[in-house]
Amino acid sequence: MLLLTCPYCGVTAEETEFHPGGQAHIERKAGTEHSDAEFEEYLFLRNNPKGVHLERWRHQYGCGKWFNVARDTRTLEVYGSYEIEAKEPPQEIKDRIAQRLAETGLPEKTVN
Amino acid sequence: MKRYSVFAVAKNAMNYHQGWERAWRNPEPKAEYDVVIVGAGGHGLATAYYLAKNHGVTNVAVLEKGWLGGGNTGRNTTIIRSNYLQDESAALYELSRGLFEELSQKLNFNIMFSPRGVLMLAQTEHEKRAWMRTHHATRINGIHTEWVDVARVKQLCPIINDSPEARYPILGALWQPRGGTARHDAVAWGFARAADDMGVDVIQNCAVEGVDVENGKVTGVRTSRGAIKCGKLGVVVAGHTSMLTDMAGFRMPIESVALQALVSEPIKPCLDIVVMANTVHGYMSQSDKGELVIGGGADGFNNYTQRGSFHHVEETVTALVETFPIISRLRMLRQWGGVADMTGDRSPIIGKTPVENMFVNCGWGTGGFKATPGSGHCFAATIARGEPDEIAAPFAMDRFKEGRMIDESVAAAVAH
Ligand SMILES: Cc1cc2nc3c(=O)[nH]c(=O)nc-3n(C[C@H](O)[C@H](O)[C@H](O)COP(=O)(O)OP(=O)(O)OC[C@H]3O[C@@H](n4cnc5c(N)ncnc54)[C@H](O)[C@@H]3O)c2cc1C
């Protein structure tokens, strides 16, 4: 069971209060100027790392807002959550990830 | 390979069963193979078997980072059915179901195929229409299914709650009499033994850590036991597919999530078919040992830990207690998870990749055990010829770019 914190209303709750929304920071390439390959990338291709994953969650049974989470798919450790508008995790979360990886000796993502 | 038979059992009984040979060798990896398969799950082993058997390609290695059958093959709830909505799926899964019928004889290994029948309940008006549609689709595809009413459901499964007062009353069901189950480990073991007998090297504790690509063409792999060159590479690693394609420099339309299952304490026989209740997200069958084998929906987020969240177990069990009231006081003995490789349309990917001579077979997600022999059959043909065969062709990965989905996610809310 994950414990997540909504950066908007500040509530920390179990994952059952939230809804997962997959990989974060995907650039929308769905216009007429975009190729089929770009459209495929936007709709279907995913990083799917075994390691640090930046992903979206929605505070489904709370304030209803979407936000981003940095989490590890190997350990289920949650590194932190941040606002949906951000293009990348804030420095504070990046530092925490770096610190935890140094402590555990894990690479950012594992190859197998 | 010494054949297993009643005479072999009798003969070996004479010397207290000390004389059985190993079921497969434990070879050292060679420097080079014609074909390297990554992943000794059922699909990888079946691929190697059919490469040798149907195409005479025997200079083959199957590389496995753990022990063979230790991935999703050894973790699934073994439901076998072929009543899929889309024509492409029907062809693939029915090929596979048909191969299961005679697999024990072909492999000389008892895989315990048990065509006990699979019953898919309709518990909402919408689901009823969906299953009736599937029933007509499968009939057109020559696959035998039946639409059965509540009275027949109760006859097939006396322990079911058929009360019209239930929150989701049973309105009928889609019945595939020749669906059923098989022993999952035995499928992996049987394919491994038969492939080994034809010269295939099954190499366990050998993790692939890198893929060598030169001028857009695969030349070999780097493993925890050294570099191995290959003419062709087949990647059959289920939830770990994205890592292997990452090594080769391209991305996949796949996300890896946890799918859990559990078994109860063993009880006397009470359920001799497989029952799936997709609206409430639960399904159940009874193993030969008497345990009730239970599964449900996949967890929602990316996860490589082979364990899921407890609330999913709770939801599944709640749904099944409503459907089968007699199980309410059973204790659950074991619970586990596997890493399921989910594609955008919930259908597998079989075929060529952007890297020449590198092929993938993945995306089976929550429902690929039933496809093990069929998948191996058509993937072996694809690797041997370098072009997909008729069954595999629609499952090429470029279908996502071209918008040619094989949409099974609406066809089965819980896909097994
Ligand atoms: C709980 C659960 C229930 C399920 N129930 C059903 C069901 O009822 N019916 C059904 O049809 N399907 C079911 N499935 C799905 C089914 O189990 C899978 O689709 C199928 O077994 C996949 O087989 P595979 O051979 O492709 O993968 P796996 O058996 O997972 O084999 C892949 C192998 O690749 C190895 N590997 C990974 N990375 C590397 C590497 N870098 N180097 C070397 N080896 C590597 C792994 O160790 C693994 O052994 C279920 C799955 C789960 C998890």
Ligand SMILES: [Zn+2]
């Ligand atoms: Zn909130």
